[in-house]
Amino acid sequence: MIDFEKYLRIKKFPLIWCTGCGNGIVLKGMLGAIDRIGLDKNKITVVSGIGCSSRATGYVDFNTLHTTHGRAIAFATGVKFANPELTVLVVTGDGDATAIGGNHFIHAARRNIDITVILYNNWIYGMTGGQVSPTTPHGMRATTAPFGNPEGSFDISRLAIAAGASFVARGSVTSPVKLSQYIEKGIRKKGFALIEAFTPCPTAFGRQNKMGKAIDNLEWIEERTVDVKKAAALSPEELEDKLVTGILVDVEKAEYTELYDKLVENVRDKPVDLHVPEREVVLASIAVAGGEEL
């Protein structure tokens, strides 16, 4: 039995997430994965952007960084690259990661930097009140698509695969054990890992689309998804409008921070074309107290 409380900032409860929201299940899956791997809490940094899912960083007892909208992966890149000893996880949503933050998402995958992105996909902007997102299916309603979404939607996992991620899995809160296993595999993977997690939002997405009860939203997720093994036996017509779940990519690829370390090893001993003055080190506390002229 996992003691989840040791990973939580219980003082910050209750969560802001609504009744029927699936975010807690995804978060629990992440904590279970961390426990099974046996990671040191001090060596984990969780980075998030803006949105409902991104509020997760406030509730977990690690080094946590709640950034600007869409930029979690960029901040995480700085953390990981500056200190590769840290396990860096990103908690983000469909809008945060693939609309405003889409550029960082695809380039982190291309770079194959060792960051695990847990993307909570609820097909909607929940926190701001149910506006259309890049994953809202065509024809479904949102507060900014009152007559049905005229646009098509992203398949986020396929986007990550095309961009070069070394691990991509898609799960759902309707299969929480599998979802947690995917997250575990993603964290263990040395390289960019995406775990796309389908999660219901009965409040902002469901109510606008005739599934205001959480159970209806969950059933809708079940109807839309098909496991990768079952999908192999289905025709393209049968797979239309379906989202394939399971481990979609798991490959060994050179990881960015390790490649950079090798580059450093190769050039380090060569003479540097640089003037390096003697350095008198002053502690900031002394400097701020007026002890030193800066």
Add this chain to the structure above:
Amino acid sequence: MTIVSKANAGPAKSAVRVMTGNEACAEAAIAAGCLFFGGYPITPSSEIAEVLSKLLPRVGGKFIQMEDEIGAMGAVIGASLAGAKALTATSGPGFSLKQENIGYACMAEVPCVIVNVMRGGPSTGLPTLPAQSDVMQARWGTHGDHPIIALCPRGVRETYDFTVRSFNLAETYRTPVILLLDEIIGHVNEKVTLPDRIRVVERVKPGADVTEYLPYPDTDTDVPPMASFGEGHRFHVTGLVHDETGFPTNNPEKIEHMLRRLNRKIDRHADRIIQVEEDANENARIGVVAYGSTARSASYAVRLAREEGIPVSILSLLTIWPFPEKPIREMANRVSDIVVPEMNLGQLAHEVEWAACGKARVHRVNRIDGEPIHPQHVLDAIRAAARGK
């Protein structure tokens, strides 16, 4: 993290060099202990990235060209929180893109240095030509009431010194520092003698007791000590208004308290942050206030005016934010006219007028055509003021 020292940097190159401002900035960053650069190519700042892409791996530091300007600023903040002194360099349009995350660094009190090699604007503007068009953006480019420090060197050697000072101020006050070069300084080659010895400020770590750690406590100096990720403190960082615990708050008292301290942290130390250089003439009725490469033209104009028998004082603003209100007010008390040359339409002249408080007339010399302000332009304005026009 590796500390740069003479040992792994190889034999020191001669301290007498011919180099550009951009090169001086890059070398000074290494000297100051910078171990992280995240950037995006943009004229006329790209050489800073190019030089650091060569130098940083050699001293054990990290260089990354990010996918865009916004990401570069984000990576710099992340790296600083992981414990590295971090730098980015950009120009006008890129500086605009970075603004949201610069505000984040102000709010979360993350030390970092942003170099903006100013080019002509607005928009894509004049990529290869000089301007001083971002002095107000440096102050108010990001939303909300926030403190900022911005330095403005006049040449290559000062670019070296001010780069080091930018890192020192960032670490001292836990704040982003903006170093404003302009295209002239970024690209001009000057003969310089680099310093043999510099003063380098290192971050203050909180105590070893990780259980009682508050990331944003009240302190005597209003600057809280800063832990790095991975050292056992497990703190929360957010751009939301937060209390001393680092977690968001909607409590009006706590909001007021935190935002007041954030601004006071720089305001109360302004006298020590502000540096100006005054070349005063006792009999002067005319003063010149200038900054950046324009201060070089202005200094020469002042010399020519004195040769003509017009006594003139000149005040060069080396720090432009916080604004050097006091020395300008003192100058306004002594002179009748102040000439303010700028490669913009008078962005700092407004501030000079405000500081002069009606005690002296302010005359603007402005140029926005991508050409530098020549000494003759400033001299003409000094002569006109001397004739009482």
